[in-house]
Amino acid sequence: MRLVEISGDGRAVAESDGLRLEVDVSLIECPQPGEYVIVHAGFAIERLDTEEAEAQLAFFEDLARASRGGEATAAS
Amino acid sequence: MLLQRLNTEMRHVCGRSAPLRVMEVCGTHTMAVGRQGLRRRLPDGLRLISGPGCPVCVTDSGYLETALKLATRGVGIATFGDLLHVPTADGDSLAACRARGGRIQVCYSPLDALRAAVAEPVREWVFLAIGFETTIAPVLVTLERAKMAGVANFSLLVAFKRVLPAMEAVLSDGRTSIDGFLCPPHVSTVIGASAYWSIAARYGRPCVIAGFEPLDILAGLMEIVRLVAEGRAEVRNAYARVVTEYGNPHAQRMIAKWLEPCSVPWRGLGELPDSGYRLRVAYQQFDAERRHDVQIMSSPGAPGCRCGDVIAGRMDPPACPLFGEGCTPDSPVGPCMVSSEGSCAAWFKYERVEATSA
Numbered sequence: 001m002r003l004v005e006i007s008g009d010g011r012a013v014a015e016s017d018g019l020r021l022e023v024d025v026s027l028i029e030c031p032q033p034g035e036y037v038i039v040h041a042g043f044a045i046e047r048l049d050t051e052e053a054e055a056q057l058a059f060f061e062d063l064a065r066a067s068r069g070g071e072a073t074a075a076s
Numbered sequence: 077m078l079l080q081r082l083n084t085e086m087r088h089v090c091g092r093s094a095p096l097r098v099m100e101v102c103g104t105h106t107m108a109v110g111r112q113g114l115r116r117r118l119p120d121g122l123r124l125i126s127g128p129g130c131p132v133c134v135t136d137s138g139y140l141e142t143a144l145k146l147a148t149r150g151v152g153i154a155t156f157g158d159l160l161h162v163p164t165a166d167g168d169s170l171a172a173c174r175a176r177g178g179r180i181q182v183c184y185s186p187l188d189a190l191r192a193a194v195a196e197p198v199r200e201w202v203f204l205a206i207g208f209e210t211t212i213a214p215v216l217v218t219l220e221r222a223k224m225a226g227v228a229n230f231s232l233l234v235a236f237k238r239v240l241p242a243m244e245a246v247l248s249d250g251r252t253s254i255d256g257f258l259c260p261p262h263v264s265t266v267i268g269a270s271a272y273w274s275i276a277a278r279y280g281r282p283c284v285i286a287g288f289e290p291l292d293i294l295a296g297l298m299e300i301v302r303l304v305a306e307g308r309a310e311v312r313n314a315y316a317r318v319v320t321e322y323g324n325p326h327a328q329r330m331i332a333k334w335l336e337p338c339s340v341p342w343r344g345l346g347e348l349p350d351s352g353y354r355l356r357v358a359y360q361q362f363d364a365e366r367r368h369d370v371q372i373m374s375s376p377g378a379p380g381c382r383c384g385d386v387i388a389g390r391m392d393p394p395a396c397p398l399f400g401e402g403c404t405p406d407s408p409v410g411p412c413m414v415s416s417e418g419s420c421a422a423w424f425k426y427e428r429v430e431a432t433s434a
Contacts (some may be wrong), residue, residue: 010217024187026217027326038265038318041156042185043214046265046324052317060291063081 003035003044014039082298083119095123097253098300099389101243102260103130103417104288110426112290122301125252125389126419128242128345129260131207132158133387133411133418136341138375139235140164143204146233146368147178152201154181154189159204162411165378186211186218193222193230202364205232209266212236212353213327216334219362231364234354235340235372239263240271241351242342245388247279249345252389256300258293259285261315268323269313280309287315334359341374343411344384383410386419393423400424 001014001021010026014037024043025031037044100106106126109115115124128134141164147153153170160171160182174180179199181192186203193201205215215232222230239260246254259272264285272283282303286296296314303310313319331353340352355363365371377383381403382396393399398409405421408414413421 024185024214024217026220027213027324027330029326038262040210040262041214042187043217045210045213045262045327046318046320049317056314056317060295063295 001037001039001044003031003033003037006031006033012044014044079117079119079294082122082294082301094253095121096255096301096304097123097125098256098258098297099125099127099243099246099254100258101127101129101239102258102263103133103415104262105129105258105260105293106419106422107417108288108290108293110422112293113426114290114293115427118297122297124258124297125254125392126386126422127246127254127257127389128342128387129208129239130387130412130415130417130419131211131237132156132162132415133383134237134242134342134344135159135206135235135411136343136372136374137165137377138341138373139204139206139233140170141375142365142370142372143170143202143233144168144173144178145370146202146364147173147180149368150179150199151368152179152181152192152196152199153204154183154186154192154201155204156206157182157184158415158417159206161408161414163378163408163414165375167378186215187221190218190222190227190230193227194225197229200229200231200368202231202233202368204235206235206237208237208239208260208263209327209331210260210262212335213266213324213330216330219334219359220330222362223359231362231367232355233364233372234352236335236353237340237342238337238351238353240267240275241348242345243275244279245342245345245348245351247275247281249388249390254281254389255304256282256284258296258300259283261285261287261319264313264315264319264323266324266327268321269311269319270321271323272311276309276311282309282312284312285315285319287318342387343377344387344390347374378409381410383412383420386412393420394427396420400428 001016005013012025014023036048189203284296286292335353337350338354403409412418
């Protein structure tokens with residue numbers, strides 16, 4: 001979920017697909033609006049590392065490309 | 077596409093007479109595998125076994141009996157919804173207790189439990205504090221808030237559990253063989269990827285942390301297959317977008333502050349040393365066992381219930397004689413069939429299609 005509002009007392013509002021939820025951010029170091037977090041039982045337990053997320057997506061895209069290349073070779 | 081790659085990787089380990097057995101230790105993985113239809117699409121020679129990753133399922137029957145004893149005394153019981161319909165050995169449940177007039181409050185968050193206690197200060201309230209590390213940290217933050225606010229009618233019936241000792245117990249069991257682990261992603265955000273090096277080093281099994289999406293799970297399985305083929309008992313973090321090497325320091329600080337490790341009983345695995353947590357003596361006022369003079373005693377499950385064997389990965393749910401015959405999600409005999417992360421519930425909902433159409 002994406003943090004949209006941070007209060008000063010460990011409370012925040014997170015949003016996902018139009019759903020807004022109050023979450024506790026006491027377990028996150030310096031939470032910032034706009035960040036993505038994993039929410040469990042009403043608590044943000046970790047932030048999403050966008051660089052790592054993009055690397056993972058690139059890995060999956062590479063696999064897809066390699067697979068399509070293999071299929072093309074098999075077809076020819 | 078990834079399934080094709082998985083098949084390719086499997087060819088490197090072909091020649092094994094027995095299938096490669098990978099255990100996933102996360103109830104959410106169990107459900108995701110079922111929901112995504114992955115199990116029956118896996119290559120021949122790769123078996124995915126569900127392990128002790130459902131916190132409700134691994135909680136001993138005696139815990140629920142203690143909770144019901146408190147409810148009968150008029151104590152308000154705040155609980156995650158998952159425990160509501162879990163039957164005791166003689167068929168009672170928190171849901172049935174509520175129907176008889178018991179004060180049972182279902183919570184999404186442990187903070188809901190604290191709110192219930194604050195809203196009804198004349199009643200003693202107990203939160204059923206079960207869960208692995210992912211849940212333990214939020215419960216402790218809730219206790220911190222209760223302490224700061226001076227809430228005097230709130231305590232925890234503690235049955236916290238640690239995932240690593242359960243993984244070790246499965247490997248030491250001797251009745252099941254596991255070649256590698258798909259590690260629980262959200263527990264791993266708390267304990268860190270490095271926590272699994274003890275499993276890899278001591279038991280020679282690769283451990284891969286992977287997320288819940290189908291691509292995550294398949295990529296994780298592929299990595300395990302590759303590590304087994306290369307004879308490398310290593311730890312791989314395939315969920316690095318969320319899991320760090322050393323975990324969440326805030327959560328770990330809370331755990332160290334409030335809790336100390338202790339032996340606890342696990343359904344299916346027996347009493348495991350240092351596998352659970354109890355509140356430190358300094359925080360006894362929040363320990364429901366002391367506060368209400370009750371003791372959680374280990375208790376066997378219902379007659380014929382094989383949840384313990386399913387939890388320990390010794391058998392798949394359909395091998396239980398009661399599966400679908402006397403034990404269904406609507407009338408469960410044990411927790412695995414009724415918990416939202418239970419193996420039997422996952423198999424009942426998602427894996428029976430081929431059996432019924434055969």
